[in-house]
Amino acid sequence: MTRTLTAHFDGHALIPEGPIDLPLGTKLTLTVETPAGRNPSIGGPSRSIEERLAALDELFALVGSRANLPDETLRRESIYGDDGK
DSSP states (O other): OOOOOOOOEEESSEEESSSOOOOOOOOOOOOOOOTOOOOHHOOTTTSSSHHHHHHHHHHOOOOOOOOOOOOGGHHHHHHHHSOOO
């Protein structure tokens, strides 16, 4: 039997969005589906500031090692397509 239950994670446990009619001791297999527009790997509420900063450091290290933009690319005229007036 397959049923869909909606719940949210409060940082410690899964909290059902409504009543669940299951016998005590029922074993479940969970599939986690993240709502569109939210990526917990970027830094959901359960991640500390230190973890988020470490993730940013990793990202900057990765981008910095691969980014090779000439100075001309970063000029206002190149970014906005105008002469700065």
